[in-house]
Structure formats: C-alpha cells, structure tokens
Amino acid sequence: MTKVSVTPKDDARCGWFHTAPARLPRPAHRGEKAVRWAVIGAGFTGLAAARQLALNFPGDEIVLIEAQEVGFGTSGRNAGFAIDLPHDIGADDYIGDIGIAKTTLQLNRLGQNTLRDLVEQHGIDCHLRSSGKYQAAVENRGIAVLDAYRRGLDKLGEPYEMIAGKDLPAHIGTAFYRQALFTPGTALVQPAALVKGLADSLPGNVTLHENTAITEVDYGDKVALTHANGRIVADQIILANNAFGARFGFLKGTVLPMYLYASLSRPLTEAEQSALGGQPFWGVIPADPFGSTVRRTHDNRILMRNSFSFNPGQQSKPHCLERFARNHRQSFERRFPMLPKVEFEYTWSGSLALTQNHKGFFGQLAPRVYGALFCNGLGVTRGTVTGMLLADMVANKYHPLMDFLLDTSGPNRLPPEPFLSIGVNATLWWGQMRAGREA
Structure with a gap:
C-alpha cells in the first residue's frame, strides 16, 4: 500500500483560470x-492519454x-506558449545533436498540430493563434544567447528573423x-481555456471525476x-500527474518541484493600447x-512571469506570492513606462516538474x-x-516516435537532502541576481 501524503493544492488567484470561459x-x-x-x-498529458485510450478501446469506460x-x-497556469522548436540549454548553440533536435521538433509539432485540430474540431474558445514568439535580450549575455541560438537554427534549417532594438516597438x-x-x-493560447475545452470535448466513453484526490494506492x-469518498479499482493505470507522479511510489528523488510566478493586468483601455x-x-x-516572460493577450492584458522558488513539499507559498508580485511590478514598469496606472488583477504560482538531465519519463513503471x-x-x-503516444503504446499501436521517447527516457537521481535544497536555492538566488535587467 502506498500512501499519497501530498495532493495538489494550488493558490486561488490564477488569472488564466478566472478569465477563461466558465464551465460546470x-x-x-x-x-x-x-x-x-x-x-x-x-492536464495536457492526462487529457491526451484519456482521449486516445477512448479511441483505442471504444467499448471500454476510461476513468480520468x-x-x-x-x-x-x-x-x-503556464504562460500559454505551445513551442515547436527544440532548445537544448546544455548545448553551445542550444540545438546540440542534430538528429535528436530533428526528432524533438517532430514530437513538438505533432503535439502542436494535435491541439490545433482538436480546437478547430470542437470549436474550443481558447484564442489559439500561430503568432510565433520573440526571444528577447537586454544584457550582453542575453545578446550572446540569441546569436548562439541563431547559429543552431541555421544548422537545423529553421526560419527566424533577428530584430534590432530600434525596430521592436513596432512589434511589441x-x-x-x-x-x-x-x-x-x-x-x-489561453491555457486554462484550452484545458477546459479539451475536458468538455472528451469522447463519450471517458468519465471525468474532478475534485477527487487519490490518497492511497494498492498495486x-x-x-x-482510494480517495476520501470511495475507491476506484482499475486493471491498468496511467500516471499523467507530472511532479506528483513521484508521490505514487515511482521515480522518487528524480524530480525538482519548482514554482514559477505570474501576474496578469487588468485590460488596457483604448488610450493605453494606443500609448x-x-x-x-x-x-x-x-x-x-x-528573465521575464511577457505576453499581450487577446483581451489586451499584459502578463508578467518571472521569479522561482523550490517547493519540495509541492504546495504553494503565500509569502512568495506577495514578494514576487513586487518583482512583477518592477519588471512591468521597466518595460512599460507608458502604462503607469495599469495594475495587476491576478497573481499566482504554477508548478514546473524539472529534472537534472532535462529528461522526462515515458513508458512502463x-x-x-x-x-x-x-x-x-x-x-x-x-x-x-x-x-497520446503512451495510450497508443499500451494498445500495441506502433509509432516511430515511441522508440525515441523510450530511448531518451529517464531522469537522473538527485542528491539527498539537505544538500539538494541548499544547492537548488543557491542556484536560484544566483541565477536571479545574475539575470540583471533581463528579469
């Protein structure tokens, strides 16, 4: 019997969630x-797995x-970027091995195209747009990163445009x-709206139970x-709960539960949009x-996202929300002096499941x-x-990308505590100090 001692309990003020279309x-x-x-x-993984299982086993009930x-x-709670390009931060040109990079690109584009098709098929109101992204820099170190990544994209044969600072106001x-x-x-994309829409368009043989936190598992x-109000017995299960997967008895000591913080402004007035x-x-x-991730949204709000904390207990920290909201205000004011009276309506945290070698897990546990x-x-x-591919794998449906995922699967084991927390917190402090005006 495995006790699941920690279950998700996110803070209440996620701007994406509250500005997305309401659902029951x-x-x-x-x-x-x-x-x-x-x-x-x-989430994205579990919704995709449940949908594909339902298609592969149309006569079976799938419980999500x-x-x-x-x-x-x-x-x-993420920033809403559905990114296609690989970005190997351990490589000098951020592309690294060209074979791995090309396969990673195929994977990412398959996921991206799948989402596009579902949004179109089901009319999901999530403002998904093929807008591209700007990777921007202020400090010399950041300029060097852009130049290195440009060289990597040349090697990969992918298009890009390098935009000088004097031309950027016309863009952003x-x-x-x-x-x-x-x-x-x-x-x-508006990520919460996309997730809600994906849930409400699941095949008829998927039964979704929300607000059902599993507290005990018997393998x-x-x-x-087992949960607070009953029990579900399954022939087979898929864990698609990211960092919380380690709470179910597998891959312990391999994942870093990091939290990243964001604020979303009120909508800009017409005068502010013009300014x-x-x-x-x-x-x-x-x-x-x-540094800071920044977005101008479909409803003319500004998103600021920066500042990290290491939360090994996998719970949000209210004092970090207050502190990092001040960071967001400073970052906003540096970038948007023409918007002096625009306040934030929402500030929240969101979990990232990071591993030391940047590899996830895919396969049988x-x-x-x-x-x-x-x-x-x-x-x-x-x-x-x-x-999606894991649901195909368990149905014995082969896809060439499965081999790549199986071959490159497996996070490294992390150092023990207290050395882990000391090292991670020192890295976060130094990284955020070193970011300078990029933050």
Whole structure:
C-alpha cells in the first residue's frame, strides 16, 4: 500500500483560470467503481492519454481522475506558449545533436498540430493563434544567447528573423529590449481555456471525476485507488500527474518541484493600447532563463512571469506570492513606462516538474502501471504528444516516435537532502541576481 501524503493544492488567484470561459465541473467520484483503465491527472498529458485510450478501446469506460478542477492546476497556469522548436540549454548553440533536435521538433509539432485540430474540431474558445514568439535580450549575455541560438537554427534549417532594438516597438510596443530573435512556429493560447475545452470535448466513453484526490494506492493484481469518498479499482493505470507522479511510489528523488510566478493586468483601455502600440497579440520569452516572460493577450492584458522558488513539499507559498508580485511590478514598469496606472488583477504560482538531465519519463513503471511524466516546462506540446503516444503504446499501436521517447527516457537521481535544497536555492538566488535587467 502506498500512501499519497501530498495532493495538489494550488493558490486561488490564477488569472488564466478566472478569465477563461466558465464551465460546470464534473462530479467527484463517490462509492466503488471497477474499470479497465484509469488515468491520473487531467492536464495536457492526462487529457491526451484519456482521449486516445477512448479511441483505442471504444467499448471500454476510461476513468480520468483530477484532484482539483480542470484548468485550475499546472496546465492552466503556464504562460500559454505551445513551442515547436527544440532548445537544448546544455548545448553551445542550444540545438546540440542534430538528429535528436530533428526528432524533438517532430514530437513538438505533432503535439502542436494535435491541439490545433482538436480546437478547430470542437470549436474550443481558447484564442489559439500561430503568432510565433520573440526571444528577447537586454544584457550582453542575453545578446550572446540569441546569436548562439541563431547559429543552431541555421544548422537545423529553421526560419527566424533577428530584430534590432530600434525596430521592436513596432512589434511589441516597448523599446526596452536591445534585440530579439523571432521564430514563427510557436502558437500562443489561453491555457486554462484550452484545458477546459479539451475536458468538455472528451469522447463519450471517458468519465471525468474532478475534485477527487487519490490518497492511497494498492498495486496488486489490480490497482486500487482510494480517495476520501470511495475507491476506484482499475486493471491498468496511467500516471499523467507530472511532479506528483513521484508521490505514487515511482521515480522518487528524480524530480525538482519548482514554482514559477505570474501576474496578469487588468485590460488596457483604448488610450493605453494606443500609448503602447505594437501588435495586438504577442509573446516574449527571455534570453536568460531567469528573465521575464511577457505576453499581450487577446483581451489586451499584459502578463508578467518571472521569479522561482523550490517547493519540495509541492504546495504553494503565500509569502512568495506577495514578494514576487513586487518583482512583477518592477519588471512591468521597466518595460512599460507608458502604462503607469495599469495594475495587476491576478497573481499566482504554477508548478514546473524539472529534472537534472532535462529528461522526462515515458513508458512502463511497473506491471499494470504506465507513466508520461516530467515535461520540463514543455507541458503544452510535450504533454499532449506523450500522453497520446503512451495510450497508443499500451494498445500495441506502433509509432516511430515511441522508440525515441523510450530511448531518451529517464531522469537522473538527485542528491539527498539537505544538500539538494541548499544547492537548488543557491542556484536560484544566483541565477536571479545574475539575470540583471533581463528579469
């Protein structure tokens, strides 16, 4: 018997969740149920896995279990970039091995195209747009990163545009950045709205139970999943709950539960939109990983996302929300001096499941147990494609990309505590100090 001692409990003020179209949550599970398949976690990975299982086994009921409301957890808290390009931060040109990079590109684009098709097929109101992304820099170190990545994209044969600082206001309004690398393949989306729409368009043989946190698992001849109001017994399960997968008895000591913080402004007035200028919808990611991600949304809000904390207990920290909201205000004011009276309406945290070697897990964890876990910050596209392919793998449907995922699967084991927390917190402090004006 495995006790699941920690369950998801995210903070309440996620701007994406509250500005997405409202939906009626599906009822929590009560009583006893026996099924062939259960999927744990209704984020991008779990939704994709449950959908594909339902298509592969149309005569079976697939149970999808979510600890909170759909869209309230990690998948609804990211910055909404569905990125296609590989980005190997350990390589000098951020591309690295060309064979791995090309296969990674195929994976990401399969996930991206799958989401596009579902949005179109089901009319999901999530403002998915093929807008590309700007990777922007202020400091000399950031400029060097852009130049290195440009060389990697040349090697990969992918298109880009290098934009000088003087030309950037026509694109993103602000004159804050010195240079940006624009790549056209990224899609931008309202992530909570997308997740909610995916949940409400699942096939009829998927039963979704929200607000059903699993607290105990018995891995016997069948897998018994116990929660506060009953039990679900499944022939086989898929773990698609990212960092919380390690709480189910597998891959312990391999994942870093990091939290990243974001604030979303009120909508800009027409006068403020005119003062800002630039395009009406765009996204900027930082050249420095500790810098700020910035978006102008479909409803003319500004998103600021920066500042990290290491939360090994996997719970949000209210004092960090207050502190990092001040960071967001400073970052906003540096970039948008023309918007002096625009306040934030929402500030929230979101979990990232990072591994030391930047590898997730894909495949079988034990008899009757499979997992697609640890997306390393690429949950929109990578979560979608790994959930879908894992559901095909268990149905004995072969796809060439499965071999790549199986061969490159497996996170490294992390150092023990207290050395882990000391090292991670020191790295976060130094990284955020070193980011300088990129933050």
